[in-house]
Amino acid sequence: MSDIIQLLPEYLANQIAAGEVVQRPASVVKELLENAVDAGATQIKLIVKEAGKQLVQVVDNGSGMSATDARMSLERHATSKIRTTEDLFKIRTLGFRGEALASIAAVAQVEIKTKLRQQDTGTQILVEGSQVVKQQPTAAPDGTSISVKNLFYNVPARRNFLKSNAVEMRHILDEFQHVALSKSSISFSLYQNDLEVFNLPAGKLSQRVVQLLGNSYKEQLALVEEVTPFISVKGYIGKPASAKKSRGDQFFFVNGRFIRSAYLNHAVLAAYEGLLPKETHPFYVLFLELDPKAIDINVHPTKTEIKFEDEKTVYAIMRAAVKQALGLHNMAPSLDFESDVNFAPLAGMRTASRSDFDDQADARPINLDLDRGREGGALAAAMAAAATPARPPRSGSAARPADEKPLTPRPTEQARQALEDFYRSLSQPGALDDLEAEAPEAQPEAVPLVPVLPAAPAPETAVPLLPTAPNVAAAAPAPELPLTHSSAPLSAGSSPGEAAVPGRRAVQVQQYVLVPVKSGLMLIDHVAARERILYEQYQRTLAQENSSSQTLLFPRTVSFTPTDFVVLREVTAELQALGFRFQEFGPNTIVVEGLPADVPHRSNEKELLEGLLEQFRMPVGRARLDRREQLARALARRVAAGGAARLSELEMTALVDRLFACQTPGYTPDGQRTLVMLEAEQLQALFAR
Structure with missing residues (x-):
C-alpha cells in the first residue's frame, strides 16, 4: 500500500490557520489594533470601508519595522515577543503568537508601509494570498500602516457567509471599544466610509467611558480600587439605577487584555445582590492586574478566554472590591447604630411631612358625605368648591421657600355664591323635605365599578390554550376550568365567556384583575396580559407590513x-x-x-x-x-x-376579550403566566378550621 500522508501546501495551511484567527473583518481589526498597541503607539487610526469587506486600515505612530522585520512578520509563528518556554508564562503583550499577519495575508490583499524612527526611508510590501508581490523602499512617516483589502477574495465561500454591513460594522465597533477602553492613554480615531465615527483623545478612563458609551454614564460611575499582594482590581462600576436589561456594557480586562468570564461576572452580581431590579445587569469596566504566571491566556485562538490558577481567591477579591465600592458611594444598605429603633416608623409606614400637607391643596378634593344624606353630600360638595385655592398648582419640582407661610385657601366668587344659595334654601320652610323627595331623581344612575363579563363566543371562534385532542368532536361544549393546583393556568378549550358566572363582575386589585368563574376565581395580571396581546399584534403587523x-x-x-x-x-x-x-x-x-399607535x-x-x-x-x-x-x-x-396602572370598566372588558383571542393567552412571550385559577375548593381551604 502506498503512503497517503502528505504535508499540506503552504498556502492551504495558511488558509486553514486563517480560519481560526480571521472569522470576519472584526477579527482583522482586533489583530491590527493589538499589534499597534504593542508597538508603543500613542496615536492609532482605524479606517474601514464597506464594514471592512473592502478595506481595513490601521495607521499608528509606533516603533515601526525594518525591511527584514517587515518581511518576516508575514511568516507563520514569527514573533518578537517569545524566545524561550519561560516567556510563555510572563506575557504582558497583546499579540504574541505570530499568526495574525500570516493568516490575514492568506485570505486578503495586504499592503504594509513601515518606517523606523532612526531611518530616512521606509519599506513597502504588497502581499496577495500569502505571496509577496512587491517589496521596495518608500517614503513613509514614522510607524506602521497596514491595509487589508478585499477580505476573503480568494475564498468566496467564506465571503458569502459574512453578514450585512450593519452587522459586521457592529462587530468592528465592539473590537474597537475593547482596545480603546483598555488603553485610555492612547489617542484613537475611527473612520467609516470617510466619515469620522470616533475621535478619542488620550485621557482618563472615566472620560473614555463617557466618550465611547454616552453621556448617560457621566453621573453613574463609581470608582473601584482594591490592591492586594496577589491581585489588584481597579475600574468603574455603574450605580444600580443605571442597570440595563442586556449585558452589553460589561468589560473585564486582565493585564490589559479584554476577556469574557462568566465566573467573574457572577462575582460582580453577587456584590450587587439585593440592589438591582429584577432581570437587569449592571455596567462595569474592571481591570485586573496579577502575575502572568497565575493565568493561562493561550487557551483560545481569539485569546478572550483565560484560566486562573487560583479562581476562588480572584472571585473573593473581585466580589469584595465591588461591594466596598457600592458601600463607599452609599449605594448599599447600611446599619445606623445611633438611631433609636424604638421610635422608628414601622415597616411600610412613613411619617407625614409638610410637603404632604402642602400637596393636599393641589389634590382633587374628596367628596365626604357627612350624614350619608342628600344635604350632607351637597354641603360637602359646596365646601369642597369653596376650598378651591385661588393660586396656580404648585409644580412638583419647585420647593417652597423656608420663610414662606402656607397660603390660606380662598373661596372663589362662584363657590361663595353656591354656599349662600345653599344656606338660603335651607332656611325656607320644608326645604329638607323637598330635598329628600327630590333625592331619588337627582341621584345619577349608578355606574358599576367593574364590567360585566362578555358573553361566550361561538364555539368555532374560541381559541384554545393548548391543542385539542383529535378525537374530541368540534361541536362538543368546551370543558370548564379544571385545575390541578392553585396556580395552574387555564385549561384547554376554556374561554372567559363559558367560564364566567352571569351577573358577576370583575374587580382590580393592584395590577391583578379578579374574574369570578363557575369553578372559582380567575386572576389576570393585566400587565402580562397586555404584553401577550401587544406581542401577537406586533407579530401580525411585521408579517403584513401594514402598521x-x-x-x-x-x-x-x-x-x-x-x-x-x-x-x-x-x-x-x-x-x-x-x-x-x-x-x-x-x-x-x-x-x-x-x-x-399603541405607544403612550x-x-x-x-x-x-x-x-x-x-x-x-x-x-x-x-x-x-x-x-x-x-x-x-x-x-x-x-x-x-408603561400602560395605565388602573383600568376602567371598558378597559378590563376589552383586556379579557383580547387576551382570550390570542393564540397563547396563558403566557407572555418570555414564559411568564398571564393568569392563574383558584377553584372553589381551594378558596374554601383557605378558611378551613
Missing part, C-alpha cells in the same frame, strides 16, 4: 452613541414596519416623526429606542432570536409596562 402610527405634533431629534446608531441602521426596516417613523439627521442623529403619548422616544436597541448589543456567539421576534417582544414588554 399604524401616531404622528408627533413636533418632530423630535434623538442622538445615539455610534454603536447604537449602527444597530439602529441594522433594524431600521423592522422598526418602520412596527410604526416608527424617523429619518437620519446628521451624524448619529435621527428625527422622530411618528411612533406606533408621553413616552420618551430616546429611552424607548435605546431600550429596543439594547438587546442587539449582546456578546457575540450567544444564541439569539430572529430580529423581528426580538423587536416584537421588546416593544410589547415596554409598552405594556
Whole structure:
C-alpha cells in the first residue's frame, strides 16, 4: 500500500490557520489594533470601508519595522515577543503568537508601509494570498500602516457567509471599544466610509467611558480600587439605577487584555445582590492586574478566554472590591447604630411631612358625605368648591421657600355664591323635605365599578390554550376550568365567556384583575396580559407590513452613541414596519416623526429606542432570536409596562376579550403566566378550621 500522508501546501495551511484567527473583518481589526498597541503607539487610526469587506486600515505612530522585520512578520509563528518556554508564562503583550499577519495575508490583499524612527526611508510590501508581490523602499512617516483589502477574495465561500454591513460594522465597533477602553492613554480615531465615527483623545478612563458609551454614564460611575499582594482590581462600576436589561456594557480586562468570564461576572452580581431590579445587569469596566504566571491566556485562538490558577481567591477579591465600592458611594444598605429603633416608623409606614400637607391643596378634593344624606353630600360638595385655592398648582419640582407661610385657601366668587344659595334654601320652610323627595331623581344612575363579563363566543371562534385532542368532536361544549393546583393556568378549550358566572363582575386589585368563574376565581395580571396581546399584534403587523402610527405634533431629534446608531441602521426596516417613523439627521442623529399607535403619548422616544436597541448589543456567539421576534417582544414588554396602572370598566372588558383571542393567552412571550385559577375548593381551604 502506498503512503497517503502528505504535508499540506503552504498556502492551504495558511488558509486553514486563517480560519481560526480571521472569522470576519472584526477579527482583522482586533489583530491590527493589538499589534499597534504593542508597538508603543500613542496615536492609532482605524479606517474601514464597506464594514471592512473592502478595506481595513490601521495607521499608528509606533516603533515601526525594518525591511527584514517587515518581511518576516508575514511568516507563520514569527514573533518578537517569545524566545524561550519561560516567556510563555510572563506575557504582558497583546499579540504574541505570530499568526495574525500570516493568516490575514492568506485570505486578503495586504499592503504594509513601515518606517523606523532612526531611518530616512521606509519599506513597502504588497502581499496577495500569502505571496509577496512587491517589496521596495518608500517614503513613509514614522510607524506602521497596514491595509487589508478585499477580505476573503480568494475564498468566496467564506465571503458569502459574512453578514450585512450593519452587522459586521457592529462587530468592528465592539473590537474597537475593547482596545480603546483598555488603553485610555492612547489617542484613537475611527473612520467609516470617510466619515469620522470616533475621535478619542488620550485621557482618563472615566472620560473614555463617557466618550465611547454616552453621556448617560457621566453621573453613574463609581470608582473601584482594591490592591492586594496577589491581585489588584481597579475600574468603574455603574450605580444600580443605571442597570440595563442586556449585558452589553460589561468589560473585564486582565493585564490589559479584554476577556469574557462568566465566573467573574457572577462575582460582580453577587456584590450587587439585593440592589438591582429584577432581570437587569449592571455596567462595569474592571481591570485586573496579577502575575502572568497565575493565568493561562493561550487557551483560545481569539485569546478572550483565560484560566486562573487560583479562581476562588480572584472571585473573593473581585466580589469584595465591588461591594466596598457600592458601600463607599452609599449605594448599599447600611446599619445606623445611633438611631433609636424604638421610635422608628414601622415597616411600610412613613411619617407625614409638610410637603404632604402642602400637596393636599393641589389634590382633587374628596367628596365626604357627612350624614350619608342628600344635604350632607351637597354641603360637602359646596365646601369642597369653596376650598378651591385661588393660586396656580404648585409644580412638583419647585420647593417652597423656608420663610414662606402656607397660603390660606380662598373661596372663589362662584363657590361663595353656591354656599349662600345653599344656606338660603335651607332656611325656607320644608326645604329638607323637598330635598329628600327630590333625592331619588337627582341621584345619577349608578355606574358599576367593574364590567360585566362578555358573553361566550361561538364555539368555532374560541381559541384554545393548548391543542385539542383529535378525537374530541368540534361541536362538543368546551370543558370548564379544571385545575390541578392553585396556580395552574387555564385549561384547554376554556374561554372567559363559558367560564364566567352571569351577573358577576370583575374587580382590580393592584395590577391583578379578579374574574369570578363557575369553578372559582380567575386572576389576570393585566400587565402580562397586555404584553401577550401587544406581542401577537406586533407579530401580525411585521408579517403584513401594514402598521399604524401616531404622528408627533413636533418632530423630535434623538442622538445615539455610534454603536447604537449602527444597530439602529441594522433594524431600521423592522422598526418602520412596527410604526416608527424617523429619518437620519446628521451624524448619529435621527428625527422622530411618528411612533406606533399603541405607544403612550408621553413616552420618551430616546429611552424607548435605546431600550429596543439594547438587546442587539449582546456578546457575540450567544444564541439569539430572529430580529423581528426580538423587536416584537421588546416593544410589547415596554409598552405594556408603561400602560395605565388602573383600568376602567371598558378597559378590563376589552383586556379579557383580547387576551382570550390570542393564540397563547396563558403566557407572555418570555414564559411568564398571564393568569392563574383558584377553584372553589381551594378558596374554601383557605378558611378551613
